[in-house]
Amino acid sequence: MVLLNIAGSVALILFGIRFLRKGLDRLLGHRLHSWLERMSRRRWTAALAGGVFGTVAPSSTAQTLLTLQLLNAGRLAPQSMLAFLLGANVGITVTVQLIAFRFFDYHAIFIIAGLIGYQYLKNETVRGIGQALMGLGFIFLAMSLASEATRQLGGNADFNTIIGILQNYPLILVCFAAVLTFATQSSTAGIGLALAAAEGGDLTLRLMLPVVLGANLGLGITSLIVGMRTWEGRRLGLANLVLKGAAVIVGLALLGTFERVMGGTPGSLLRQTADFHTAFNVVVLLVGMALAGPLARLMQRTVKPAESSALAMPSVATHLEASALASPVFALANASRETLRLADEVKAMLEGCWRAIQTGDVELARHVRQHDDRVDELNSAIKQYLSQIAPDAMTPRDEQLRFGLLNFSSQLESIADIIDKQMCSHAERRRAGGLTFSMEDEGVLTELHARVTRRMDVAISVLATRDRGLARKFLEEGDALKEWCIEVQKAHYARLSTASGAMASSTHFLDLVNSLRRISGQLNTIGHTFAMTRPTPAAPEGAPAAAGEARGD
Secondary structure, eight states, rough: HHHHHHHHHHHHHHHHHHHHHHHHHHHHHHHHHHHHHHHHSHHHHHHHHHHHHHHOOOOOOHHHHHHHHHTTTSSOOOOHHHHHHHHHHHHHHHHHHHHHHEEEEEEEHHHHHHHHHHHOOHHHHHHHHHHHHHHHEEEEEEHHHHHHHHHHHHTOHHHHHHHHHHOHHHHHHHHHHHHHHHHTTTTHHHHHHHHHHHHSSSHHHHHHHHHHHHHHHHHHEEEEEGGGSSSHHHHHHHOOOHHHHHHHHHHHTTTHHHHHHHSSSSSSSHHHHHEEEEEHHHHHHHHHHHHHHHHHHHHHHHSSSHHHHHHHOOOOOOOGGGGGTHHHHHHHHHHHHHHHHHHHHHHHHHHHHHHHHTTTTTHHHHHHHHHHHHHHHHHHHHHHHTTSSOOGGOOOOHHHHHHHHHHHHHHHHHHHHIIIIIIIHHHHHHHHHHHHOOOHHHHHHHHHHHHHHHHHHHHHHHHHOHHHHHHHHHHHHHHHHHHHHHHHHHHOOOHTTTTTTTHHEHHHHHHHHHHHHHHHHHHHHHHHHHOOOOOSSOOSSSOOOOGSSSOOO
């Protein structure tokens, strides 16, 4: 029964960590993600950002996932990402420090306060705080249960005999803690369980220090396994594991020295163990910062893609990590990046099609049409990915963003269809019949294309920044463009009665104007999505605009 209680305590710790992370997702949401990306552009600020993230999200899997997302985005150097990951490992020790300060004695206060904020209040910020407090309360409750269970084991002669033997075999303790950390995907669970055992039984630093070393080695193994999907992830995970492994070897070699040093520090066994855990990760961070450049170059030479992999066609979707679906913030960030790729693909189609129309280049028009299949595949991948995010895990803001991404990707696919089925054919007609436009019509089409292209750039900016003011201005410009198109068509009809030969090209001119105007209307969906978003994480005043409300004129 005692062992069952200990196993239940470990399960409750893992649930508490997950609940805490989801509460912080609800509280900070995409602001945390964008702030971390800005902070991670320099090595030292990346380490600081990692420390903040590790503090608020004590999960090794979440840390590695976010690091890989920032790395795969292509805007941050591998050295900065290694600093971020090592800083996150320092931040994760804060939870262990709270345990060592005996915060678990007040678990009931955390759970009750969190329940009130999470269950009975409607404001998303307050609910996020409440959920995070409940997560901490569950972790502390699990520590109390584990401490009580190990206290019962303390009177067992067989248990004391095993503990006495293990103290003489630190390598076994390191391996056991590493396996436990890898299995639970959390060093907090392994070290927390050891602290609970120390609180409830007669343990020594000789046993606790190898457990800390093994838990940190397990963190390195976890980061390597999570990053195995990409070559960049393998390099990052291997660099982290090399640093952790080297530090563990040094720790084992100097175990007696560390035992004397930590034994001379003030505080209980819990404090000394937690301080060693923090000091270990701080030293690894400092060494990693000093060796980040050479280590990154070594990883690039050591971990190389196979020749067959280098020649293989890249995957259609590059940011849609299935392992990130457990966290809506990460999953939506991935989907946002993929939607930006989709928008860039459609914009390239529009630019290529316009050059084909101007020059009558039929081959270029055919090449543009081939991109429509890729757009369809990207849109399908984004839809499938977003549909896998659990609805009950999302906040109202998350749901609104998910709706906006789904709707905008669908509209981008429609724009690609307009380019493929309507606009590209004009290049073929112009080449076949020698079709020319009047000087006025040519000028109108050039200006309209430039304005639509500019609107596509702004739409991409709205999606990237989620700025409500920019979204509203974007919609106002769409209305102005619609009115301008009406005036342009009126002027064109007036010219038909006086310009000779204008009738032959009139149909093609009006088709192109209507196609470009429809593209502008399809882009309005992204403006509708974010024009209604509040600047704070509170629930939006109304439901997001329905698909039919997006102006497609």
